[in-house]
Amino acid sequence: MNHIYPRKPPVKERKDARVQKTRAALRDALLALLEERPFDAITIRDLAARAGAGYATFFRHYPDKGSLLADLAADEISALLALALPILDEADTHAACVALCSYVDARRHLWSVLLTGGAAGNLREEFIRQAHQIAAARPTPDESAWLPKEVAVVFGVSGTVEILAWWLQHGRDHSLEQVAQILDRLVIAPILRG
Amino acid sequence: MNHIYPRKPPVKERKDARVQKTRAALRDALLALLEERPFDAITIRDLAARAGAGYATFFRHYPDKGSLLADLAADEISALLALALPILDEADTHAACVALCSYVDARRHLWSVLLTGGAAGNLREEFIRQAHQIAAARPTPDESAWLPKEVAVVFGVSGTVEILAWWLQHGRDHSLEQVAQILDRLVIAPILRG
Amino acid sequence: MNHIYPRKPPVKERKDARVQKTRAALRDALLALLEERPFDAITIRDLAARAGAGYATFFRHYPDKGSLLADLAADEISALLALALPILDEADTHAACVALCSYVDARRHLWSVLLTGGAAGNLREEFIRQAHQIAAARPTPDESAWLPKEVAVVFGVSGTVEILAWWLQHGRDHSLEQVAQILDRLVIAPILRG
Amino acid sequence: MNHIYPRKPPVKERKDARVQKTRAALRDALLALLEERPFDAITIRDLAARAGAGYATFFRHYPDKGSLLADLAADEISALLALALPILDEADTHAACVALCSYVDARRHLWSVLLTGGAAGNLREEFIRQAHQIAAARPTPDESAWLPKEVAVVFGVSGTVEILAWWLQHGRDHSLEQVAQILDRLVIAPILRG
DNA sequence: CTCTAATCGAGACGGTACGTCGCGTCTTACG
DNA sequence: CGTAAGACGCGACGTACCGTCTCGATTAGAG
Numbered sequence: 019m020n021h022i023y024p025r026k027p028p029v030k031e032r033k034d035a036r037v038q039k040t041r042a043a044l045r046d047a048l049l050a051l052l053e054e055r056p057f058d059a060i061t062i063r064d065l066a067a068r069a070g071a072g073y074a075t076f077f078r079h080y081p082d083k084g085s086l087l088a089d090l091a092a093d094e095i096s097a098l099l100a101l102a103l104p105i106l107d108e109a110d111t112h113a114a115c116v117a118l119c120s121y122v123d124a125r126r127h128l129w130s131v132l133l134t135g136g137a138a139g140n141l142r143e144e145f146i147r148q149a150h151q152i153a154a155a156r157p158t159p160d161e162s163a164w165l166p167k168e169v170a171v172v173f174g175v176s177g178t179v180e181i182l183a184w185w186l187q188h189g190r191d192h193s194l195e196q197v198a199q200i201l202d203r204l205v206i207a208p209i210l211r212g
Numbered sequence: 213m214n215h216i217y218p219r220k221p222p223v224k225e226r227k228d229a230r231v232q233k234t235r236a237a238l239r240d241a242l243l244a245l246l247e248e249r250p251f252d253a254i255t256i257r258d259l260a261a262r263a264g265a266g267y268a269t270f271f272r273h274y275p276d277k278g279s280l281l282a283d284l285a286a287d288e289i290s291a292l293l294a295l296a297l298p299i300l301d302e303a304d305t306h307a308a309c310v311a312l313c314s315y316v317d318a319r320r321h322l323w324s325v326l327l328t329g330g331a332a333g334n335l336r337e338e339f340i341r342q343a344h345q346i347a348a349a350r351p352t353p354d355e356s357a358w359l360p361k362e363v364a365v366v367f368g369v370s371g372t373v374e375i376l377a378w379w380l381q382h383g384r385d386h387s388l389e390q391v392a393q394i395l396d397r398l399v400i401a402p403i404l405r406g
Numbered sequence: 407m408n409h410i411y412p413r414k415p416p417v418k419e420r421k422d423a424r425v426q427k428t429r430a431a432l433r434d435a436l437l438a439l440l441e442e443r444p445f446d447a448i449t450i451r452d453l454a455a456r457a458g459a460g461y462a463t464f465f466r467h468y469p470d471k472g473s474l475l476a477d478l479a480a481d482e483i484s485a486l487l488a489l490a491l492p493i494l495d496e497a498d499t500h501a502a503c504v505a506l507c508s509y510v511d512a513r514r515h516l517w518s519v520l521l522t523g524g525a526a527g528n529l530r531e532e533f534i535r536q537a538h539q540i541a542a543a544r545p546t547p548d549e550s551a552w553l554p555k556e557v558a559v560v561f562g563v564s565g566t567v568e569i570l571a572w573w574l575q576h577g578r579d580h581s582l583e584q585v586a587q588i589l590d591r592l593v594i595a596p597i598l599r600g
Numbered sequence: 601m602n603h604i605y606p607r608k609p610p611v612k613e614r615k616d617a618r619v620q621k622t623r624a625a626l627r628d629a630l631l632a633l634l635e636e637r638p639f640d641a642i643t644i645r646d647l648a649a650r651a652g653a654g655y656a657t658f659f660r661h662y663p664d665k666g667s668l669l670a671d672l673a674a675d676e677i678s679a680l681l682a683l684a685l686p687i688l689d690e691a692d693t694h695a696a697c698v699a700l701c702s703y704v705d706a707r708r709h710l711w712s713v714l715l716t717g718g719a720a721g722n723l724r725e726e727f728i729r730q731a732h733q734i735a736a737a738r739p740t741p742d743e744s745a746w747l748p749k750e751v752a753v754v755f756g757v758s759g760t761v762e763i764l765a766w767w768l769q770h771g772r773d774h775s776l777e778q779v780a781q782i783l784d785r786l787v788i789a790p791i792l793r794g
Numbered sequence: 795c796t797c798t799a800a801t802c803g804a805g806a807c808g809g810t811a812c813g814t815c816g817c818g819t820c821t822t823a824c825g
Numbered sequence: 826c827g828t829a830a831g832a833c834g835c836g837a838c839g840t841a842c843c844g845t846c847t848c849g850a851t852t853a854g855a856g
Contacts, residue, residue: 036832072834139337169378173398176374177367184363204367208402230801266803424806460808527725557766561786564762565755572751592755596790654829
């Protein structure tokens with residue numbers, strides 16, 4: 019998969035094997051616990067215990083819970099946004115929506131936990147936050163008179179996230195094709211064509 | 213996360229004057245503190261101190277922080293949703309959007325704190341939660357083949373909240389009329405007409 | 407007993423009853439634990455648990471373990487020193503030694519724990535420390551040419567403590583009278599008469 | 601408290617030169633640090649850093665901090681006790697006291713750190729401990745009716761240590777001759793002649 | 795206009811999680 | 826291929842806040 023979608027390059031993987039193992043264990047522990055209860059109800063002691071690591075060991079890798087979540091999610095969020103934002107510039111928005119949904123579908127379990135698990139709220143906030151940054155940096159080619167860029171970005175991201183969360187929560191009741199169409203008609207088209 | 217869920221049972225409004233005063237002081241304290249820092253960073257001790265009340269006194273009125281927020285927000289949220297949902301059934305959606313924006317504008321300070329202050333995330337979640345409940349209970353008059361009711365409601369609410377939050381955060385740069393138009397074209401129209 | 411030996415006057419006992427109870431429980435817990443293991447091997451968690459108090463409660467009363475020990479011991483030490491130092495000024499040193507031993511005997515259990523239990527080392531150090539302070543403040547009436555005041559005080563206190571510790575450790579094998587005689591001949595006489 | 605008790609089994613002195621060097625560095629580091637702060641406030645990491653050795657290296661030489669202190673002090677203590685105990689059996693006690701003081705004076709810096717530095721308390725305890733052992737093993741030639749052997753030994757050692765500590769702490773204000781006299785009149789004579 | 799009960803402030807208390815530190819073991823990778 | 830560097834499990838530290846509780850001191854509003 020990594021050859022299709024832009025992932026973090028494997029540079030600087032020059033780390034102690036124990037460190038890698040411990041971090042992976044902590045990330046897995048967080049994912050597992052997020053399926054059972056809200057992010058804020060998960061204690062660092064829970065995470066360490068679930069990961070089979072010592073309590074203090076957690077802090078040797080992350081300064082706090084949020085950083086662990088960020089380590090899990092930030093790259094994924096960036097990747098998704100990198101895939102989503104350009105949709106607005108494409109000619110064939112439907113195809114772009116399908117690509118987006120395919121990406122999520124390929125990592126369905128991870129995204130399912132992130133968007134419908136106990137950290138859904140935090141993730142949504144992080145999405146919006148990153149989107150704001152991107153919106154500020156993004157060129158403004160064809161600013162509509164009626165739709166400020168900021169609103170477009172925030173609304174687009176928020177709507178997309180909400181639709182994806184709904185899809186992930188309802189299993190396979192709806193085809194990728196359907197969801198892509200909803201995304202296109204509900205989020206993309208209105209932004210582009212009012 | 214401090215969910216807002218459990219609504220306080222219908223309080224008898226016939227109360228000691230001291231009680232009324234204390235509750236008002238606590239609510240004001242929360243609003244004031246939400247302008248400075250996130251909801252989760254506000255402690256009950258902070259609230260009591262700011263309200264000029266004793267620490268234990270807080271618990272004589274609310275079982276926890278979330279209940280105080282609920283006392284502040286739940287009615288407002290219900291009122292706003294009661295105003296927003298029927299938009300989809302109206303003929304003149306634009307007029308309905310103007311009505312919605314007028315309502316928010318009339319209570320601009322409160323809504324500004326709620327949607328852009330330290331409890332923005334909690335509020336958004338509560339909106340979505342109430343929207344889900346409404347969606348489940350709502351009759352399904354003209355279920356489009358392509359757009360499941362659940363998505364429509366969640367997307368509609370989420371988009372509306374996002375647009376209102378943006379409006380409240382940017383002061384008076386944009387007229388009520390403009391915002392109503394954005395709301396209509398970006399959220400309402402796509403749901404109704406695809 | 408309190409009418410015989412100078413105890414802390416009951417002034418300022420104007421405190422919350424709960425506070426008194428908790429502190430007494432903590433002091434008793436320390437005494438009990440000192441009979442089983444060294445002071446440094448006793449954790450604050452042990453103390454709180456033994457006292458039936460919450461861990462954090464300990465810190466509401468004492469900043470650390472040492473302060474609890476001081477609360478137990480400082481007054482006792484002061485009282486003993488107040489009784490011991492004047493011996494050097496008395497005409498009948500033997501009678502004064504008997505008085506000192508009687509005082510210790512009347513509080514035999516407490517002193518037994520303090521001088522032979524797990525805090526013996528700390529107590530000895532505290533004795534020497536207080537003795538140094540007293541030596542510095544004490545007038546130097548008849549400074550012998552051969553014996554500096556400082557040495558006299560430190561040696562006197564140290565020797566006395568050692569003899570008392572031995573006595574307390576060996577139960578009633580030796581009479582109060584015998585110990586007083588040893589104290590007089592081994593510590594007091596040499597200081598006074600070289 | 602870090603007792604010094606368990607003596608290292610008779611180390612074979614035939615060792616790698618690097619081992620000798622590392623141990624010397626660690627001992628020097630301990631001595632240096634004892635001049636700045638109490639023994640218990642010195643961490644193994646401090647010692648290793650000061651000695652220019654790796655943290656784990658410490659444990660290849662000593663099982664814990666106390667053992668390093670023992671390695672420094674135990675031989676010195678034994679030597680001093682071997683010199684001190686026989687004083688009671690000598691005819692010319694004054695000469696013996698002079699010999700004792702000379703021995704300490706010859707190693708003044710080391711003893712100064714040991715008896716007045718951060719490990720003074722530990723050292724005192726170790727002295728008493730070894731003295732107790734010696735007292736138990738020592739024949740009882742002329743047990744006085746009034747002075748049990750145990751008291752004599754403990755008192756003698758304790759008094760001697762205290763006097764030496766005072767001497768070492770006050771530099772050269774007092775001559776070796778004076779101190780020997782004090783020792784003889786304050787400690788030895790009373791034990792022998794009551 | 796009193797008197798009685800509700801309400802209040804103050805804060806001690808048992809808990810629980812935090813983030814830090816040091817120990818002593820064990821692993822890794824460098825020189 | 827031996828050793829330094831340091832990650833690790835462990836567990837105590839002292840801090841903060843929670844929600845419960847007792848304690849007197851107001852003070853409201855019913856009689």
